Amino acid sequence: MAITPAPFANAVVTGACGGLGQALARQLLASGAAVALVGLDRQRLQALQDLAPERALIYTPEVSDGAAIRAMALDWISRHGTPDLVIANAGVAGGFDTAKAEDLAVMQRMLEINLLGVAATFQPFVAAMREQRRGALVGIASLAGRRGLPGNGAYCASKAGLIVYLQSLRAELRDAGLQVTTVSPGYLRTALTAGNRFAMPGLLEPDQAAARILAGVASGREDIVLPRRLGWLSKALALLPERLHERILLGQPRKPRVGEAGATAIPGLMPKKTNDE
Template identity: 70%
Template sequence: MVHPLANLVITGACGGLGRAMAQAALARGARVALVGLDRSVLDSLAAAAPGRCAMYMPDVSDGAAMQAMAADWMARFGVPDAVIANAGVAGGFDTAEASDLAVFKRMLEINLLGVAATFQPFVKPMRERGSGVLAGIASIAGRRGMPGNGAYCASKGGLIRYLQSLRAELRAAGITVCTVSPGYLRTQLTAGNKFAMPGLMAPEAAAEAILRALAEGREQLVLPRRVGWLSNLLGLLPDAWHDALLLRQPRKPRAGEAGATAIPGLGAAGAAPQPSSDKAAR
């Protein structure tokens, strides 16, 4: 099935992958609901396409706020062709640290619950129309747990399973559910990483690949493809060998450490920096 992608909803639209997708969609003449947390970035995106955008700044894990956003968008522009649940956060995690439990909770709220809250208002309208695309930005990290990154891996692993379930539920209704699993993207969320990032990819290239895949009706996309192959090969190793290999790598910075990125809504519990809406893998 070919999808027109003339009407899109994109969360996490203020930086990294989300911003690149919004820019690419707007350049193609699409109407785009810009959902993010940085008003200045939303303003700059909307200024490039007057009359084809609306800006929203909800907490994606707040179901009522997401329903209000969806209702306003559909009243203005109709049921979207595609909803891209891209908003997410990343950060290191240490189970031994009590403060990190708040990090785990908030990461699940944004990365997992936030996707369900993003999709929920659009499922019935798409089902009634008999078409639509729901795309969740997961991660290669969701395929296997990595030392020091348990919260992020858990959130993305859970997201992959959720999208599988949703795909089975909606296939007969003509709704395509796409799982996008990027590797490492060159954005703010990976800028502080000290470990190897094979296949590091520009967000603009990833955005073009994602929009093309959604237009083609694909259900799975790994970016770049060679990172998926590498992940599959590493998955063939015995767990002890795989763990030993990963333990040699530096850990991802935890909230409050140098190089860490912000987790919106975390507050003082995780000693996080100020919120940012940038989104990337992984």
Template identity: 75%
Template sequence: MTFPFRNAVLTGACGGLGQALARALIARGAAIALVGLNRPVLDELATLAPERCSVYTPDVADAIAMLACAKDWTQRHGVPDLLIANAGVAGGFDTAQADDLVVMRRMLEINLLGVATTFQPHLAAMRTSGRGALVGVASIAGWRGMPGNGAYCASKGGLIRYLESLRAELRGTGLSVHTVSPGYLRTTLTAGNRFAMPGLMEPDDAAHTLLAGVARGCTHIVLPRRIGWLSRALSLLPAAWHDHLLLKQPRKPRVGEAGATAIPGLPAQHDTSSS
């Protein structure tokens, strides 16, 4: 099957899935805007096809900065036909801890608002062109809340509903909207997890499956598919049983705890990111 996309914008291009997607898109001949915070990683990816790549390092939640990136990219390479909003952060959350409210706000900014700020600057031009795909990377965690993971589950659950709304709004325009729900991928976001991760998937395999699904027009893509079946099976249990099972599992580390992943843009006392 011929890959139908030639001009892509990819956020979160520094992470495990993001780098895998970037390499796959470059290998398929697409021009690609590499958006992320780790400039050296992005620059290294851009060397794979310097004539087709541009590097941008905005805060994805900053609408003005994202608009500036979109204008620059369009001037260089034209209107994109593939937007992949992949930027995301994860971390444990405890409502009883006042400091965690700041973490929740930042997680919602990146994981939810950041998808809208990725799509918005390109949407009018893409509607005029009458073709293109908008891809939001959500999570299986958005299907049901999990103890100690409320902020992340809320951000991804909200994203799933946002993408559903956008899909309905764009019907008949020639644009498609795709919701991606990964389970567990072998990336820095899962490296600190202290619980079982069934169906753990390699980023390169996930990237291939994601792009193939979008190319086929799949509106819902689960990575890997079997983790979706497991999640749906568990959802059939009474809520009390389901909660009891989850309460037995170790929780994802909160910011500042051993094994926690960095969340860029937090106030100084919270920020553990070097990017």
């Protein structure tokens, strides 16, 4: 299938190691863009760089480390110039139980990556993008940020915070000619959903989602929900009485917590100490 040239010539993608981030980076490279590949798995990033070695560079900072992200941004701009697209895609997910003391560290790390990590990713590019008065900043949120889900409070809180942060940033940058887009996917077939023990209506493949996101951003959309029908379903459920809505959600299986079968690893989360340590 022919690749339609994208309007983006210079892009930065965090969380490019797998799933949605990898699909976004691959499609941008196929369209001819220069792409900063940001992630923690150098081997996976190398496979992407090999697709266009002259237009792709690998960076492995922790996204919540502002100094490391700034160093990455300065290096990229010095080599390829100011990006016209920055996609803050890096994120983690996992179940959460407030009654468990060890889960407080899970919430802290999730907020650091999913919320602070987005702001840290955008920060070193905003001034330069303002100067060129064009470009798009894209934050990958989630439909889970629009309604709290039992057993998933940390993730929902991080994505809800992200949605509101992006609203604030959009208002700040509109007059500067910059676009801020909030992407709220439902369920994507990635490592983050592989351990889910509940129904995932509207499940999308990463390549499908990436193509829709890039097309949406290119057309100037500021709020993208994938798939759209799941967004409509979410709005319809929100109209139900609170207790009925809760009863429906409480009947669903919970997302695995860290350490449980099917849980995904959270980078930088210190392992729980045993009594022998």
